[in-house]
Amino acid sequence: MARLPDHIFIVDDDLCYGCGACIALCPVDALTLEGLLAIVDEPKCTHCEHCIPSCPVFALEIVPEVSA
Ligand code: SF4
Numbered sequence: 001m002a003r004l005p006d007h008i009f010i011v012d013d014d015l016c017y018g019c020g021a022c023i024a025l026c027p028v029d030a031l032t033l034e035g036l037l038a039i040v041d042e043p044k045c046t047h048c049e050h051c052i053p054s055c056p057v058f059a060l061e062i063v064p065e066v067s068a
């Protein structure tokens, strides 16, 4: 699965409460739990979207990358 060009996968750290559901689902181990927050190793993420529906609080998203 190709990454979406000019998009990044994000974890909304205001919403995530560290349940870990997304982490178990990532086929490339791009997600890790640090305390009560899921952290993504973004370059590793394939934008496959497998994890996105698993989040009970909708904290996971693939969004257009905004250049500063
Ligand atoms: S979108 Fe796919 S590769 Fe990226 S963190 Fe979620 S499950 Fe892993």
Ligand code: SF4
Pocket (backbone or CB within 6 Å): 011, 015, 016, 017, 018, 019, 020, 021, 022, 023, 037, 038, 054, 055, 056, 057, 058, 059, 060
């Ligand atoms: S599924 Fe959602 S709330 Fe649970 S660890 Fe992942 S991002 Fe956080």
